[in-house]
Amino acid sequence: MSAVADTHTQEHHHGPARGFTRWLLTTNHKDIGTMYLVFSFTMFLLGGSMAMVIRAELFQPGLQIVQPEFFNQMTTMHGLIMVFGAVMPAFVGLANWMIPMMIGAPDMALPRMNNWSFWLLPCAFLILVSTLFMKGGAPNFGWTFYAPLSTTYGPPSTTFFIFAIHMMGISSIMGAINVIATILNLRAPGMTLMKMPLFVWTWLITAFLLIAVMPVLAGVVTMMLMDINFGTSFFDASGGGDPVLFQHVFWFFGHPEVYIMILPAFGAVSHIIPAFSRKPLFGYASMVYAVGAIALLSFVVWAHHMFTVGIPIAGQLFFMYATMLIAVPTGVKVFNWVATMFRGSLSFETPMLFAVAFVILFTIGGFSGLMLAIAPSDFQYHDTYFVVAHFHYVLVPGAIFGIFASAYFWLPKWTGHMYDETLGKTHFWLSFIGMNMAFFPMHFLGLAGMPRRIPDYALQFADFNMVSSIGAFTFGATQLLFLFIVIKCIRGGKEAPAKPWEGAEGLEWTLPSPAPYHTFATPPEVK
C-alpha cells in the first residue's frame, strides 16, 4: 500500500496533458487502454449495425432490403470488424489498463510503441471501411477471404483490404510484444510466475499466440497481393499452386486466432467468479496448465475447418482427434469455475451475471464445436447456420460477455464511481435473452440445411429466421444501454471505494478508485 503514496514522489507526478494531444501523444497505459476500449466499442456498434442489416434482410424469405452483392459485403465486413476491430482491441484495452496494475508495474514496458500499436488501428479501419465507397464495393468474399474468391474474383478494393490487414497485424504484433515484455520483465519483486493473476497468465499466452500467428496472416495476405497484382500462382492450380493452400495457411492463423479471442476472457472470468463467490479460485495451477495446453493444441487443429475440401483421410482423422483433445483442458477450466462457485457465498452483481452466463453459454458453444469436430458429421454441418450458431455462441456469450463482465468488474476502478446496478442487470438480461433468441434457432436452421452467407432462404426456414432477427434486434438495441451506463458511470454515481467487491483479490484493488494517472512508480512487495 505504500506504493500508492510513493507515486507522488516520483519524477512523473504530473497528471494527464490537456486537450486532444493527451490522447494523440500519450504514453500512459491507462489512456491507451481507454482509447482501445472506446475504439473497440465504436467498432462493435459499426459491426453490429452491419449485423442488423443482415438480420433485417433475413427477417423474411425473399429479397427485401439489400442486393445480394451488398449482403455479401455486409457479412464480410461484419466478421472482419468484429474480429479485428471489436473483440481483439477490447482485450488489448483491458490488458493495457489492468496488467501493469495487476503486476505492480509503473506502465507497459515500451510505452511509445504502445501508442503506435493503438493508433495504427483507427488508420487501418479507416482504410478497410473506406472500401465500402470504392468502385466495385467492399470485400464480399466472407471474413475468411478464401482464394480464388478473393483473388481471381475479388473486387478491386481487395488490395486495400490486404494493406489494412497488414496494418492490423503490425499493431497486434507490437501490442503482443509489449504485453510479453511487460509481464516477463516488470513484475513486482516476489511475484513469481505461479503467483501471477490469471488474467495476466492468459494474456501472456495470448500474446505468444499473437506473435506466432499474426505474421502467418501477413504471409497469406501477401501471397494474395502477389497473386492479384504480380502474376504469382500460389492459389492458382493452373500454375501449380493450390486454392487449398490458402485455406491451410489461413487457418494456421485462424484457429489460434479464435483462442486469442477467448483466452483473455477465461482470465477475466477467473477473477470475477472467485470475487463474487468469496472463495479463492479452485485449481489455480491446473487453470494455468489448461490454458497452456489449449494454446499448444491450437496449433495442430487448423484443418478441422477444412474437412470438406478433400484432405486425405489420415489428415481428417488426425485433425478430428486433435480437436476433440482440446475439450479436455477446456473441461478442466469449466469444472474449476463451477467448483469455485460450489459452496461459495454467492452474490449476483452484473459482472457475476455475465460471468456465470459466460460459463454456461460458452460451454454450449464448446459442445457444438465438438459436434463440428467429428469429421463425418461436419460434412453435414459444414457452411450451414449450425456453424454460424456455434461460433456466435463462443464469441458473443464467450468473448463479448467476458468483455462486459470485465468492464462492469473494473469500471469502479477506472472511473471512481459505481455503475448503476439496476441498469447493469437490465443490460445483462436483455443481452442474455436477445442473444439466445438470435443464435439458438440457428442451430435448428443449420441442422435443417440452411446455408450460411445467402440473403434468401427456403420457406420452411421462415419462422426460426424471424425469431432470430427479433432476438438480434433486441441484442443490438440493448448495447446502446451499455453505452448509456458507461457514460453515466464516468460522469458520476456513488463513489467507489478502493475495493468495491468484497471478495476481490489482487494488487489493482490496493490502489484508490479511480486509479491515479501513474501507479506503482516503485513496485510493491508481493509476498
Added chain:
Amino acid sequence: MATNQTYYVPEQSKWPIIATVGLGLTLFGLASILVNGSQGESTTIPWTLFFLGALIMAYMLFGWFGNVIRESRAGLYSPQMDRSFRWGMSWFIFSEVMFFAAFFGALFYVRTFAVPWLGGEGDRGSSAMLWDGFQATWPLTQNPDPSAYPGPKEVIGPWGLPLINTILLVSSSFTVTVAHHGLKAGNRQKVKLWLAATIVLGLSFLTLQAFEYHHAYAELDLTLSSGIYGSTFFMLTGFHGAHVTLGCLMLIIMLVRIFKGHFSADNHFGFEAASWYWHFVDVVWLGLFVFVYIL
C-alpha cells in the same frame, strides 16, 4: 529491487502518431497505385501519397531512434529497461521467423502435396483430371496450364552464385561476432574493421543476388509469373533479400555510431540487436539454400 526503482516511462511522444500517418499514407498510396494502375487510371496522386508517406516514415525512423539513442546516452535507461529491449527484439525476431515459416510452409505444401496431386499421385484422382498429361516434377518447369503460366526454361542451380552467397553470408556472421568481441574488449579499431567487413560481405551478397535475379529474368524466363516455382523462389529469396537490406542498414548505422564514439564495453544493446538480426537473416538463408536451391 534496486534495478526496479527507476524504470523510465517516457513523456508524451509525437513519433508514434507520425509513424501512423506515414505508414498509412505509404500503404494507401501503394494500394492506389496498384488498383489505379490495373484499371488504367492515373497514378500520379497515389505515387505522391506513397512518396510522402515514405518520407514521413524515414523522418520518423531518424527521429524516434535518435530520441532513444539520446535517452540511452543520457543514462536514463536502467538494466531493467535493457531487458525490455532484449525481450522486445527477441520476440520481434520470432515474429519474423513465423513470417518466413508461412512461405516455407507454402513451399513444402506445394512440393509435397499440391504438385504431386495434380500429377495424379495418391487418392486425389480428381485434381489429376484437371490437366490431362501433366507431369509432376520439381523444379516445376512445365506448369499445368502453360498458356496461362509459361514455365521457366531452367532454374538456378545451387553450386554457382548461391554457393558463393552462402559462403559470403556465413562468413559475415563470423565477422560480426568478431566485431562484437572487439566491442566487449574495448578494442574499437577491431570493431570498425570487422563491422565494415560484415557490411561489405552483406552488400556483396545483395549485388550477387541482383545479378542472379537479372540472369533469371533475362535468360532463364524464371519470373514471378512462371508458375509456382517462380512464385515461391522469388517470394522466399526476395523477402530474404529485403531483410538482408534492412540488416545492412542496421549495421551501417551501428558503424556510424561506433565512429561517433557511441557504445561502451558493457552497454551496446543497439549493436547486439543488429547482430542478432544479422544472425537470423543468415539462418534463414541456410534454410533457403537447402530447401529452395539444393533439394
